Amino acid sequence: MTAARVRAAFADAGVTGTLHAVDLDHPDRELSVGADDPVVLASVFKIPLLVALHHSDHDLTRRTTLDLDRSTGPTGIGGMLDPVTISLRDLAYLAVTVSDNAAADALVDLIGLDAVNDTLDRLRLERTRIVHRARDFMRTMAEDAAPDAPPSALTDPVVLSRLRALDPDQTNRGTARDLTTLLRHVWQHDDCAPIRRAMALQVWPHRLASGFPFDDVRVAGKTGTLPTVRNEIGVVEYPDGGRYAVAVFTRSASTAFTVPRADAVVGTAARLAVEHLRLSGRPPRTR
Amino acid sequence: MSKSDITTLAISERLSSQLVDLLRHLRHFLAVAEELHFGRAAARLHMSQPPLSQSIRRLERELGVRLFDRDARHVALTDAGRQILTEARGLLAGEDRVRALAGRFRRGEAGSLRAGVPPDLGGRAVAALLPAFRRRSPVELKLREIGTAEQLRALADRSLDVGVLRFPFDVSWLALGPVLTSPLGVLLPQDHPLATAPDVRLADLNGLALVLFPRATAPALHDEVLTTCARHGYTPTEVHQAGNPEFALGLVLAGGAVALHDGVTPPPGVVWRPLRGTPLLWQTSAAWPRDRRTPAVTAFADAVTEVLTAQGMRHAEGTLPRYPRPAAEYLS
Incomplete structure (x- = not known):
């Protein structure tokens, strides 16, 4: 019933999508909409990266310098003009709060993709694999779009149909269920407290958070975006103590960069799912 | 690949090689029966005589019956051999037909193509599409008039081989023909x-x-x-x-x-x-699941391009300038 409503909401927004939602304190209460289908993670990969970092032996207060050969992006250090010296934990903060590609790739270069996948193995998240840094999927997009050039080429459906970065088999991938399992780990483990803080400080209001326009409800999330791909995973916390992990992965029909409805339906779908979990947890009404 | 897949594969490979073996031995038998001379039969089969004799002995062992009476100077069919010869001819002719038919499918010369066209394509375009396809492919074209959303579902559940779709739609699992536009x-x-x-x-x-x-x-x-x-x-x-x-x-x-x-x-x-x-433009293109391109699909995509271009649709031109916002996360 709720799954059908989620699918209808996706269709109405011109997207297809998968979703998994689970009650953090009652993991038997869950909702799945294609939760085991492989999906492209895009920047959601920064959460498995940070989990691996926080379980490593690195001193996160150590400072490192990102020179001008670092990865680029529209936000954070990725968009800055000068060398930056910064602690590892502040890199982690930027990688989540503003999806900073330079910060995330610097952390991958430090711990290595193998360490990230080893962490996923230990958590038994075998359907989630990290094979690319942010700069790698930027590079494959430019290669696959050639001879057309980004950004305009990345709104051409013919170009998009040949991008490896949009094929779960050829880039960072996971499933909605794997990612809520990862969030449960982040919300249970003391080492991961800084990740919870950073996700709660994420700046984007347009996806998961848009579904919960309630001042007394807290939303912590991490988005992932590529052409036609709009994802977010996060945890929604109600003042009555209810805590729900939600992972939403969508692909839009429209190839435009700016599609507000497609962003908003990530929040709408999450709210439908969370309402379902909250109702299923309530004792049956007595006369 | 799971364990059970490997087992199934091994069994089916063994079965198929036994089947091919039997047909090969029967072909050898046919040559000997027609020539009634092992040397001439071997020459006809482009093989030497010892493996041919061995092949016949194996076939006799397999069938549990003698096919030829042989002495130093003569080879003659036994009663069993004569009757089995008739059946063997039928089997081998059947094999030829099976292989020829498979070849026609492989080359896209047989079967049918299930194609979807949008309801607003127009009668004249549909009328032109059939002959344009027939000029390119000998397979039968089965056209269905259905909208883009329904075509996508039908392509996904394999009840449709190729469609003519109006953009935008999720292209992540599809291959596309040329994109044609009609200005509104x-x-x-x-x-x-x-x-x-x-x-x-x-x-x-x-x-x-x-x-x-x-x-x-x-x-x-x-x-x-x-x-x-x-x-x-x-x-x-x-x-x-x-x-x-x-x-x-x-x-x-x-x-x-x-x-x-x-x-x-x-x-x-x-x-x-x-x-x-x-x-404002309508954008249209033929589309099919990426892993299912066949010669007939290509012929249909080409026919669609020809017909819609003749109807005044144009190849899509360069796109507008596009300025992604920071929330795009991956472009600066």
Whole structure:
């Protein structure tokens, strides 16, 4: 019933999508909409990266310098003009709060993709694999779009149909269920407290958070975006103590960069799912 | 690959090699039976005599019956051999037919192609599509008239081989033919002041309602049309959702509303005017699941391109400038 409503909401927004939602304190209460289908993670990969970092032996207060050969992006250090010296934990903060590609790739270069996948193995998240840094999927997009050039080429459906970065088999991938399992780990483990803080400080209001326009409800999330791909995973916390992990992965029909409805339906779908979990947890009404 | 897959594969490989072996031995038997001479039969089969004799002995062992009486000078069919010869000829002719038919499918010369076309493609285009396909492919074309959303479902569940789809749709699992565009204009009542203008700016339409297809049939396209109208300064006073072209025409004739139309055979009683700068386009292309390209699919995609181009559709040109916002996360 709720799954059908989620699918209808996706269709109405011109997207297809998968979703998994689970009650953090009652993991038997869950909702799945294609939760085991492989999906492209895009920047959601920064959460498995940070989990691996926080379980490593690195001193996160150590400072490192990102020179001008670092990865680029529209936000954070990725968009800055000068060398930056910064602690590892502040890199982690930027990688989540503003999806900073330079910060995330610097952390991958430090711990290595193998360490990230080893962490996923230990958590038994075998359907989630990290094979690319942010700069790698930027590079494959430019290669696959050639001879057309980004950004305009990345709104051409013919170009998009040949991008490896949009094929779960050829880039960072996971499933909605794997990612809520990862969030449960982040919300249970003391080492991961800084990740919870950073996700709660994420700046984007347009996806998961848009579904919960309630001042007394807290939303912590991490988005992932590529052409036609709009994802977010996060945890929604109600003042009555209810805590729900939600992972939403969508692909839009429209190839435009700016599609507000497609962003908003990530929040709408999450709210439908969370309402379902909250109702299923309530004792049956007595006369 | 799971364990059970490997087992199944091994069994089917063994079965198929036994089957091929039997047919090969029967072919050897046929040659010897027709020549009644091992040397001549071996020469005909381009093989030497010892493996041929061995092959016949294996076939006799397999069937549990002697096929030939042989002595130093003569080879003759036994009773069993004579009767088995008739059956063997039938089997081998059957094998030839099976292989020939498989080859025709492999080369895309047999079978049928299930193709979808959108309801608004127009009778003339459908009429031209059939001969254009027949010139390119000998397979039977089964056309179904269904909309984009339904074609996508049918392509996914494999009840359709190829479709003609209107953009936008999720292309992540599809291969596309050339993208063709048709610029849209508007239908106006004959007495409307804009009806005599050579073309119309979208912004000129302010104060008028817009008649559009029902949003539920293609939400993404519906939203893109309204976004483009807004981008060019036109916010309709109201958006009427009309599924039926006659209803859309009625709303235009009643006054106070315009409808979008590609200008190919506009309905009588109203005036079609192009939009200045062609801000609105229908984009169409043939599409099929990436892993299922066949010669017939290629022939259909080529036929669609030919027919729609003849109808006035054009290859998509360079795109507009695009400025991704920071929330795009991956582009700077």
